[in-house]
């Protein structure tokens with residue numbers, strides 16, 4: 001069975017290093033907010049090229065706490081792409097703000113030429129989601145934000161270390177949000193997240209908020225939350241980070257091979273926006289007709305695939321209260337019916353790739 005993602009493989013590449021670090025943290029007797037978290041925060045900030053990093057408990061926390069600390073909530077509108085992951089939208093709505101959807105372009109990310117027409121007197125921010133490992137057009141987004149005085153939050157959960165015009169994503173907006181969910185580029189062994197920012201004051205607010213609103217124990221300045229990255233995850237993430245460039249490189253190699261060897265007119269390979277590079281969090285093809293038949297065909301050959309994502313947020317039951325209906329965002333709806341994520345993971349063998357490619361190339365061509 002070839003799985004869409006195989007975390008055991010990536011783990012196996014450096015198992016001894018993870019085991020050693022896990023024992024080190026266990027033996028230390030210190031499990032929350034200690035030297036592993038501090039070191040990881042510094043190393044992640046350096047890697048991304050931001051001044052400050054604050055470790056949090058998850059990617060969703062990174063998002064909603066960002067909007068909370070930017071004072072964006074009830075009565076405010078936030079622009080987000082209509083094909084986003086549901087967590088992006090929850091990050092906006094947890095504080096009571098309203099998501100305003102903008103359709104994606106051929107690169108599967110927000111179509112920046114459609115943003116301005118959605119701006120109203122209530123618009124406060126743009127959430128730039130760098131989906132599948134590919135950057136949004138941050139030149140356009142930042143100039144629109146400047147023109148209308150909007151905040152920009154970047155959701156980099158799927159984009160650990162890729163670039164827009166040679167600058168790492170997460171460094172353009174007010175805040176860059178990261179998830180270290182196990183399947184993400186730099187994945188933890190449990191839940192974890194972080195924010196990066198160049199704004200010192202804002203970074204301090206995150207530090208206070210994640211720890212019950214306190215800087216000094218039992219002196220609570222504000223009503224905060226418990227969203228601490230723990231020592232075990234931080235320690236293991238430091239090991240992961242030390243290999244992140246090689247992981248990203250390896251997935252690029254797998255993607256290159258898909259590009260050169262998948263040859264089936266029914267399948268559209270992912271398009272990369274000029275100026276962006278991809279870390280290939282997912283390799284998402286579009287199959288405008290017969291997507292489900294292709295997934296079934298692959299499954300019959302023991303090859304797993306995933307759909308990111310089958311239901312666009314505006315049609316999700318959770319957002320019925322927004323009052324949207326089918327047909328309101330036709331591009332996102334079309335994408336939900338035609339996207340398919342092919343297996344891509346560190347440690348994927350050439351043999352496995354060959355099988356995926358052959359099986360795809362044989363689809364409906366007998």
Ligand SMILES: *Cc1c(COP(=O)(O)O)cnc(C)c1O
Nearest residue numbers: 058059060085087088157179181
């Ligand atoms: C994974 C993900 C999140 C949420 O991260 P969690 O750590 O699971 O809370 C948010 N946005 C995007 C784009 C994601 O892929």
